[in-house]
Amino acid sequence: MAYTEDNAQPVLLVPEREVRQVLAPRHQASFWLKIDKRQPVTLRVSGRTAGDVRLWRNGAWLEPVQVKDASTQPRAGQPQYEWWLETTLDPGSYLLTAYGTAPKRWTEGQEDNTLSVAYAFPKAPAERSLSVTLPSWGMSAVELPPGPSALFLSRESSTQSSSRLSIHGLSAEGATNVTSSTEASCQIQSKALAPQCSAMVGGASTSRHVAILRGEPGTRLMLQWAPLPANDRFLDGTYGQGGLLRLLRRGSAHAPPSTRTLRPSEGPPGASPLWPTLYGGVL
Known part of the structure; x- marks a missing residue:
């Protein structure tokens, strides 16, 4: 032809x-x-x-x-x-x-x-939040800042279908395997009373990731993220909607004051109402 x-x-x-x-x-x-x-x-x-x-x-x-x-x-x-x-x-x-x-x-x-x-993928803005309206093909993507991150996805408009966040790894040189490898994900159901979800991705301080947002065309989504200390691990806390994120130093019940990481209570501009609950500090 x-x-x-x-x-x-x-x-x-x-x-x-x-x-x-x-x-x-x-x-x-x-x-x-x-x-x-x-x-x-x-x-x-x-x-x-x-x-x-x-x-x-x-x-x-x-x-x-x-x-x-x-x-x-x-x-x-x-x-x-x-x-x-x-x-x-x-x-x-x-x-x-x-x-x-x-x-x-x-x-x-x-x-x-x-x-x-x-x-490739556009770099995430310095403001640590991104608002997008999904185009006719129903997806948008952004490369996150290097290192482990906690992410929140919220939906700002009504929709007849679910909205989804998936996080995929990139090599140091930029190689991807988006179609068959997902490191973390979360989903907002179409009739969710609280149209929000959260996910966390780990790795070294130099690890690279791309976040892909999917949903019904025309849907308005807001993605928010914050860095997590690369040398910490999670011992007894939970991370998720309505939960508490506890960043604990390896081998101790609580992080010593010199290493404790506190998050601004207000979060980034336009932060989710859940931000103070999840990022109010280290318990």
Whole structure:
């Protein structure tokens, strides 16, 4: 089948950035990817019409890499393609092409031909909170600050389906395995009286993680996080909605004053009402 190229001058993909455009059936959209050294690369392509995705070396030779199909249905009757390319590439120029083929049929609402192409993940803001409205493909992602973290997800709007937070590891070089490896997660049910959930991820002080938010398109979510001491472990406390987080030094009932970590009672801007309960201090 012949496809009409929508990007006469292929768009250059930039790390931590996302590109959005329309991809109609029987059209294709191409994007340049320039790699200066051998390195891990993570690319995501989402859209109702993006039925095939391929990577071409120098725009001419098909690169033998696996593009994983993680298709979703963020809203009932509105399925979406979601492709992940997680691999290591040698230096050179590559052409990523999304093909408008085998579009998924919607049985609810007006069909949307928006295409989303993302290279790696944007860094989390310094404010330790992020408010997002989920797009038509029902997901958003952000790389967290290095080290162990406690995270809260709250939903700011009503929805007919659940909302979910999943946390995935990144190697020091940035390699990912989002489609098959999850370190922590939590979920807010559609009819939850308190539309909030929490999760915790450990690791060394330099460990890297990405948080992925999923839910019904148009849902407003707020993600909040705070660092946890990398050299502590949890001995007798619980962490979760309505619970207390106790940070205890290894081998003692309570942390000595010099090492005790206290959290600001008010939390970051726009903090969840649960923040004082969970982060009021160390008991």
